Amino acid sequence: MELLTLQKAELATFIATLLEERRVVAPVRRDGDLAFAAIATPDEAVLRYPNTRASVKAAFFPQVECMVRYERALDRYNEATSTPLDTTPTVLLGARPCDARSLLLLDGVFGQGQYLDPYYLARRENTVIVSLACDRPRQTCFCHWFGSGPYDATGSDVLLRDAGDAYVVEPVTDRGRALLAEFSLAPAGDATVARAEEIEEQAAARLTPVEPVEGxxxxxxxxxxxxxxxxxxxxxxxxxxxxxxxxxxxxxxxxxxxxxxxxxxxxxxxxxxxxxxxxxxxxxxxxxxxxxxxxxxxxxxxxxxxxxxxxxxxxxxxxxxxxxxxxxxxxxxxxxxxxxxxxxxxxxxxxxxxx
Ligand code: SF4
Ligand code: SF4
Structure with a gap:
């Protein structure tokens, strides 16, 4: 597996580069809590947190969304205009693995079968998901009951793992690899990988006992x-x-x-x-x-x-x-x-x- 390193001291430059050509959606402080929102500057992103109160769902499926607008006309049919699809190239930065994985279900609901949802799919197809492994699972977390876990890369395009002064960067999909190709990230050294594994073990030790959901x-x-x-x-x-x-x-x-x-x-x-x-x-x-x-x-x-x-x-x-x-x-x-x-x-x- 090709593992790379992103020094935390270079994180702001990494985000600033992303912001040059993309919308970046990341956890930000809002009303005393954390929520995912588009950021304007790198320092708005908060990447040290247990989990956000609201999920990443609204980045793909907003809470309120206009689909069609129309002008009323007395002498002819009303003229209706569909809302343009949101195809802005986007990076979703800092989603936890549970949120990244949650999108697979929404893909199934909105992106399969007879009725496809163009609004959801436009955002989904233009978004690269750069997740952040969860090094402080809460007592209320039970992702591991589903065969997943706080370091599960399923649903992510890139997974970042905390390694102290740096992140170990794992490209997961071709989309993630294409994004990372724009940066000159060094291969992860043994000491960095070992530190990330140590933190992963500490995270696993915080999990409550598994109660499988099979059956x-x-x-x-x-x-x-x-x-x-x-x-x-x-x-x-x-x-x-x-x-x-x-x-x-x-x-x-x-x-x-x-x-x-x-x-x-x-x-x-x-x-x-x-x-x-x-x-x-x-x-x-x-x-x-x-x-x-x-x-x-x-x-x-x-x-x-x-x-x-x-x-x-x-x-x-x-x-x-x-x-x-x-x-x-x-x-x-x-x-x-x-x-x-x-x-x-x-x-x-x-x-x-x-x-
Ligand atoms: S289960 Fe709890 S959060 Fe959900 S509707 Fe009932 S009271 Fe509200
Ligand atoms: S624990 Fe399950 S049901 Fe509750 S908010 Fe998370 S995904 Fe939804």
Whole structure:
């Protein structure tokens, strides 16, 4: 594997060079927190952090996005203009491996099958992802439950690993190699690689024990009418925080904003946690309570998406666990699902054997 070195003292020059011809999106300080945003100068990028509160999702799928604008005309048809696609060459710098990997699911949702999403794909195809391995996983991180980990390069074009005074730079894809070809980075020396491996081992030691998720689909299959959903959802406030911060949640609504002489059609993130998410025009709501909504959230992430896209709708970033105002923990939900499935199976066996 061709490993290179980027001295931290040269990081600002590296970013400044990127900024000459590209938009650079990186973690920045906003309102007392960290969020991904386009930077104007290298010193805005914050590359020493556990993880951002919001994921990288908005860099490809903005929270609110205008799709079509139109002018109202009284004497002819309204003239509508599609919003130009965003094809700005971009580098997404400093995403954690869980965020880089989360994009593979969004690729499957927005970039495969009969209906392709040009807005998402334009940004995705013009973005190089330079990730930063995670050397301080939190107690809420569980990427390793999914066979991944804080140093997983899957989904990244380039992976940076902390090595003290420098980063070890790992080109992962041809797109990443093409970007790095613009720089004269020296090969990584043995001492630098050894330091990076030492930090990686320390990161691995911080991880909580693995609870594999294999078999969770089968467990969910028999639980559609289970009381477990009422228990899970009992304290949920339906605030939607978990879905907005989640890198994998991607539901949206489309609405027209009508102005006196013009208008626009926008799409905006929506949330399956909201009571109004599934309300029909008749007033009927097929998911009438929070139990039904939480069932949908769990089933979508761990049953329907694996069937439809081949990937779980969760990368274990832990954001929803960190931010939920009532401490609802999706890891505990998975445990409850397993327990409910085991109890249902035991009850079925007892019924069949007459015990
Ligand atoms: S963040 Fe917590 S309270 Fe809010 S909708 Fe999600 S699970 Fe419910
Ligand atoms: S469900 Fe929670 S832990 Fe999983 S990817 Fe979404 S925010 Fe992260």
């Amino acid at each position: 969770i689909q089968d467990a969910l299959d028999g639980l559609f009418d289970s009381p477990v959903w009422g228990e899970v959802a009992e304290k949920c406030l339906a605030c939607g925080t978990c879905t907005y911060l989640c890198p994998e949640c991607h539901c949206f609504n489309i609405e027209d904003r009508v102005l006196p002489a013009s208008g626009e059609r926008v799409r905006a993130w929506d949330s399956c946690m909201y009571p109004g998410f599934t309300v029909h025009a008749s007033g009927h709501n097929p998911r009438p309570d929070q139990a039904a909504r939480w069932r949908q959230r769990a089933m979508h992430k761990f049953d329907y998406l694996p069937r439809n896209v081949g990937l779980y709708g969760c990368v274990g970033c832990g954001r929803c666990v960190q931010a939920c105002p009532v401490g609802l923990d999706i890891r505990a939900v998975l445990r409850s699902v397993r327990q409910a499935a085991a109890e249902a199976e035991a009850a079925a066996v007892a019924e069949n054997t007459g015990e």
